Amino acid sequence: MIVLARRLAQLVAVVLAVTFLAFTAMNTLGDPLFNVVGFVAAVDCDAVEAGEIEDISGQGGTTLGDCAVVAEAREEFHLNEPLPIRYGRWVGDLIRGDFGTSFKNRMPVSTVLADRLPKSLLLMGMAEVFAVALSVPWAIAAAYRANRAMDRASTIGAFGMLALPNFALGVILFYFFVVKWQIFPSRFEDDNLALRLKSLVLPALTLGMPLAATYFRLLRTDLITTLQEDFVVMAKAKGLSNRWIMFRHALRPSLFSMVTVFGLNTAALIGGALIVEQVFSIPGLGRALVEASIRDDYPVVLGATVVIATGFVIINFAVDLAYSYLDPRVRRES
């Protein structure tokens, strides 16, 4: 129990650090003011107030009155206060569910997130399901025929699959299944669950296939190693069938690496989702992040980044827990 509490505390610390990093990056590298009021930010409004500058009409089409807008913006977004205080404010808001307001369209960021997040989660979930459904039987079959034709071909195939960037794979799949053969819809259809799932098949495959290749390689190698262990010889000596041994003795200990990577892969999954959502025009969280990033819409970028990074940390935490459950030896020690 104590261990659990300690872990949770670590979790919170990491999440805080993560969000602080993002917040700081946003506010120091970029200029939030610019995006609220546009080119006006370039005007030296302090000088105007002090009466030093009279005519600013030549500067990008601004007027004196715009300085009032700047001052207002400064107030509204607390841009005059020091960084740590702004961060504190922001975290406070966050806990209350207020992610701020989008600079562009003035919608609450939380609405945007709530709208986009489920689609991305669905996409990533499907991708993992595909990945596992593909890789586990494949790995078992390959380990069973280790070093023979099927296994060698599989290893090469998996290697090749991993060399293809996911956007390339996405484009290829898009070309064949949407443009050429027209089996799948070219954009995301939201009317009912079935259509939604159908729209997500190709993107989920794009994400899932490289994952499957990774899982395959790991599981196959671990299975082969496990099958060489003495307790497998003992099991054979007990007259147990190959099938029994594979599924009831060898499989579980061999899953460890795969499970570990499962959690770590979430990072790749999220990054990949960004791209895949672009290729297949899925209105998910990744796409929101990219668009907001290009538009310099900081609250959205910050909100999305925080959700993503926090989610990632939590998933890793969960994987750790799962790991200790799977392996009784680890369980004992923790």
Next chain:
Amino acid sequence: MSPEPAGQMGRGSLAGMDTPPQVDPAEQFGVVVARRLGFGFWIAAAWIIIIVAAAALAPWLPIADPNETGVGGRMDGPGWSNWFGTDNNGRDMFARTIWGARVSLIVGFFSVLLGICVGGTLGMIAGYFRGIVDRIISFSVFVLLAYPGLVLALLIVGLAGQTLPIVAMTLGIVAIAPIARLSRATTLAYSEREFVAAARVLGATDRRIMVRELLPNVLIPMGALTLLGMAITIVAEGGLAFLGLSVEEGFSWGKMIVLGSSPRTLREGPWVAMFPIGAMFVTVLALNFAGDRLREYFDVRELGIGAA
């Protein structure tokens, strides 16, 4: 004694029991398996050299101007005059593919270099000094790692601008965390070894130990990692370009791919996207393969004896 399968027992044995014959089955001392880099390695290396040379020498090669429109017809398929066809502005794809390599490779190389220099050093410091220094560095690395690579890159490029140096630096920063982690683990493993204790007893300063004793050993797995790392960063840059977040001036393979993958372009001329895809695929494959082989090669030498 006949070698025919007819006399076999143990048919239907599980895969794992069928260790290849290099592993000695009859309780005698193991056979040393000589590891070679292999034929495949040299092919991969050859491709890498070719593509790097082509990219470097691009301005002087007898190919078309990649930006000149109207070199061929609009959307011509691959043919004699334009080996890779032309794109929707009539530009020669072959030349563009070669010129695209420049950005991809430069970004790939320098980002990995940055990652190894900074990440490697940080990891070594953390692994060597341990204690509070290690805790701070490890925590920071962990926090950095919480950002999926592309998200972090996106964040930085979105904020800092889209020039070549920035893109390269960004990817380098993204590479720091995983490299630091590896470097730390390797350093930890090595600093337990006797030769470090010996050096310390002889009065060597920390800095000397780190540079003279640990560094060469840590560099080996990292060197092999360079090729693999380049493969990853090239793909990452491609991803960024695809999202419209890579260099604004000039073009890389990623940018070419995104330009070529609108549904219409794909329908009329799939080669516009497919050739850069192919080039990237082969290059990444070659880097992966060569990197893998190198890693295995040095791993085994480390251990001394092969298989058994």
Next chain:
Amino acid sequence: MATPLLSVTDLQVGFATERGLLRAVDGVSFDLAEGQTLGIVGESGSGKSVTAKTLMNLLPSYARVEGSVMFDGRDVRAMAAERERHFWGVEMTMVFQDPMTSLNPVKKVGEQIAESLRVHLKRSRREARDDAGDLLQQVGVPESKKRLTQYPHELSGGLRQRVVIAMALACSPRLLIADEPTTALDVTVQKHILDLLDELREERGMAMILITHDLGVVKGRADQIMVMYAGRTMEQADTATLFSEMRHPYTEALLETIPRVDMASHSRLVPIPGSPPDAVDLGQGCPFAERCRYCSASCLIDQPSLEQHRQGHACACHAPVGTDAGAAAHAANHETGVTPAGLDMGTFATAVGEKT
């Protein structure tokens, strides 16, 4: 004599390796009657484990086997080829050297014992569990109920080996093969385990093959003994005869390696000089020639065949211990100070007695 339970005739096992055919077992024959114990003795690489694995159908696919193995009138090799499911683990079972690695670390001990019962005897989960508990009691594991739910790493080495034995006995086999069952254990535990095996064997009328490198282990526990070297049988006899009238130089050398209580303190232990030969490249003569102090010229070129010296005692040697030929060869070597194989007779000197 009634039909022996196990009858092995001219067994030959080779492995196809890169360097050629590795002859792990080269012409081994023996019979084992119901309820009897056979001790197979030899160094690492002598082929004793491979013999056991052949009997148990545990060889990899690149093994080449010839010869016949008959169990209770059934052709074991044919059963292997036909993938017979309910023979091994039921009638014939095996216990290995290292109990830690013989057990699946992520499965409970009780489950692993119950497995055979469920697969072979079709017992239900509960029945199998109860039977497993009984078995644990029979092998002398205290608190058997509690042990059933534990994992292998929670038990000590001796307990683990008992668990492995319980696993092997689950389906009441008629033959138990024990390959170095005590080598991985503490010395004090070794005796307990060997005694346990003896007890169980008697109670169940089970035959046993006890494989070891230590002649001392089989002395009081085997009915007959087979000494193997380089895949061949060097000497084969019932126990009493082997120890009283040993003929093969290798057997004699093995016996000398056993330290005895009545030796003077600080006396040197007597190892066998040299190391086992390369099984791929055996050469022509007797495989032991290079390490033998009775070596004569013919030993280097002519492989001795296994000959019956008298009923129940066979030996493969040109100059056996206790014969004229043997004495002559030994004397000749002693004279020249070196055997025809180039071995310096001085390496056989010990601090106690002049036994060279």
